[in-house]
Amino acid sequence: MTAPFDDPIALSQALIRQPTVNPCHDGAQDLLAEILGTLGFRTKRYHFEGVDNLYARIGTAAPNFCFAGHTDVVPVGDTAGWTTDPFGAEIRDGILYGRGAADMKTSIAAFVVAAGRFLADHGAPKGSISLLITGDEEGPGLHGTRRLLPAVMADGEKLDHCLVGEPTSEDVIADIVKNGRRGSLNAVITTTGKQGHVAYPEKSANPVPVLLDALAKLRSMKLDNGSPGFQPSNLEVTTIDVGNPAHNVIPASATAKFNIRFNPNHKGDDLMARIRQLVGSASGNIGITLEMRVSGEAFYTSPGRLTDLIISAVKAETGRAPQLTTGGGTSDARYIKDVCPVAELGVRNEMAHKVDEHIPVDEIETLCRIYYRLLASYFAAA
Ligand SMILES: [Zn+2]
Numbered sequence: 001m002t003a004p005f006d007d008p009i010a011l012s013q014a015l016i017r018q019p020t021v022n023p024c025h026d027g028a029q030d031l032l033a034e035i036l037g038t039l040g041f042r043t044k045r046y047h048f049e050g051v052d053n054l055y056a057r058i059g060t061a062a063p064n065f066c067f068a069g070h071t072d073v074v075p076v077g078d079t080a081g082w083t084t085d086p087f088g089a090e091i092r093d094g095i096l097y098g099r100g101a102a103d104m105k106t107s108i109a110a111f112v113v114a115a116g117r118f119l120a121d122h123g124a125p126k127g128s129i130s131l132l133i134t135g136d137e138e139g140p141g142l143h144g145t146r147r148l149l150p151a152v153m154a155d156g157e158k159l160d161h162c163l164v165g166e167p168t169s170e171d172v173i174a175d176i177v178k179n180g181r182r183g184s185l186n187a188v189i190t191t192t193g194k195q196g197h198v199a200y201p202e203k204s205a206n207p208v209p210v211l212l213d214a215l216a217k218l219r220s221m222k223l224d225n226g227s228p229g230f231q232p233s234n235l236e237v238t239t240i241d242v243g244n245p246a247h248n249v250i251p252a253s254a255t256a257k258f259n260i261r262f263n264p265n266h267k268g269d270d271l272m273a274r275i276r277q278l279v280g281s282a283s284g285n286i287g288i289t290l291e292m293r294v295s296g297e298a299f300y301t302s303p304g305r306l307t308d309l310i311i312s313a314v315k316a317e318t319g320r321a322p323q324l325t326t327g328g329g330t331s332d333a334r335y336i337k338d339v340c341p342v343a344e345l346g347v348r349n350e351m352a353h354k355v356d357e358h359i360p361v362d363e364i365e366t367l368c369r370i371y372y373r374l375l376a377s378y379f380a381a382a
Contacts, residue, residue: 005035005116008368009096009361011109013089015071016098022072022139026052028105029071029133032112036131039116046151051143052135055152058119059128063160065378066130067111067371068336070137070144073100074353081355094361101359103352107165108133110364114371118379126382129375130159137332145332149339161306162342163374164333167349173363174314174370178344179307180229180326181334183298185260185271189214189279192287195252204250208242210286211254214279215240218258221278223266229300229326230263263326268294296330299337306341309381313373314345317366345370 005011018027029052033043041056052071057064076086076099084090084097091097096106108131115129132152136144168176191211196204215237223233237258244251262271272292281288301307307324314322322345336342347367351357 005039005112008106008109008113008364009091011035011113012096012101012106012364013091015105015109016089016096016100017087019087020071020073020100020135021075022136023050024072024135026071026135029054029135032056032071032108032131032133035112039119041131044155046148048143048147053144053148054133055130055148055157057128057130057157058115059125061127062158063382064128064130064158065375066132066159066162066340067115067165068132068145068162068332069104069108069111069165070134070332071105071108072135072138073103073105074138077355083356086357091361095358096361096364097356097358099357101351101357102167102347102349103357104165104167104346106359106364107167107346107367110368110371111165113368114375117372118375122376122379125375125379127379130157132159132162132336134332141332145335149335153339159336159340161378162336162340163310163371164331164336164342164344165346166331166344167346167352168328168344169346169348170350171348172320173347173366174318174322174345175320177307177310177314177322177324178326178328178333179303179324180264180300181296181298181328181330182230182233182261182263182326183266183268184295184330185262185268185292186257186295187259187275187290187292188255188257190253190255190289192253192289193250193285196250198248198250201250205285206250207254207286208251210283210288211240211256213283214288215256215258217278218275221274223260224263227263227265227300228302229324230298233260233262233266235260262298264298264300266298268297296334299334300326301337301341301343304341306343309374309377310343310345312377313370316373317370
């Protein structure tokens with residue numbers, strides 16, 4: 001238990017000591033490629049527009065069980081707020097500190113050590129184990145999993161099941177497994193009229209009532225009553241801005257923003273088309289413009305073999321059954337869902353992206369054991 005690939009805590013420290021703040025050359029992936037190579041994995045790096053990505057696989061046969069994650073981290077933020085070096089990976093009173101300790105270098109260390117222990121105990125798997133690691137999840141995400149996955153597929157790879165190691169746990173390690181995520185749509189709506197004196201409304205065109213009418217229509221738009229594993233889709237108006245300091249001036253324009261978190265009843269494109277039709281492009285002499293962007297589609301992995309194996313592994317290791325949920329933000333599982341069933345399980349997310357990001361070291365070891373059990377039961381049944 002001295003070499004870093006036998007110990008998920010030592011490997012977590014080694015990964016955190018690589019300051020992989022997005023965007024960067026990814027030293028953590030260099031280290032992973034080296035260790036995985038030592039374990040017998042074939043590794044291939046994929047570089048897209050300065051972003052490093054890594055795919056590694058051991059075995060050639062199906063089924064191919066894939067662990068997916070990201071080595072990039074968010075900036076440290078207020079350095080004065082840290083009580084340790086954000087890239088020092090110091091362990092204090094059984095707690096590991098550093099950027100990426102929660103999101104998500106510890107999960108990646110747990111992947112690698114679980115795979116190493118599995119190979120040491122069981123020999124070559126009856127199938128394949130792979131790792132899909134991107135360096136662009138915390139940034140724009142344009143050159144990460146979104147591009148890596150099709151490139152890996154084009155190289156003839158096929159994934160059968162995938163576990164993403166995003167920090168999903170809430171109160172205790174492995175209490176939450178995510179088997180889906182809602183989609184997210186952001187929109188800006190702007191109405192443009194003609195500025196003028198409130199005493200002479202016939203000489204101007206007020207964009208404010210038109211904006212309020214459009215928002216009322218949007219808010220009464222029927223989305224759905226929920227779908228298996230999901231709450232009803234929901235629209236929230238997040239701001240209305242006119243910026244008019246005067247009592248006696250009809251403003252020239254008004255803007256509002258809204259977000260829709262949607263379940264798999266909807267596709268982003270269909271929602272945007274419905275919104276455009278509902279709001280229109282003009283009302284009388286007031287122009288209406290909409291800017292919309294879908295940052296992620298919804299997905300759902302129906303409870304089944306993958307989730308059953310994960311739940312059993314967690315129960316066997318912790319004595320507690322995790323809950324399957326679909327809450328929270330988006331993750332790269334939104335791309336992986338197009339190629340195979342995918343679910344997410346990692347350490348607690350409470351400290352992700354925060355100053356003094358940290359995780360108790362025993363959680364890392366527990367997660368590693370859960371991943372090990374998952375591999376053992378997956379290949380026992382293969
Ligand atoms: Zn993450």
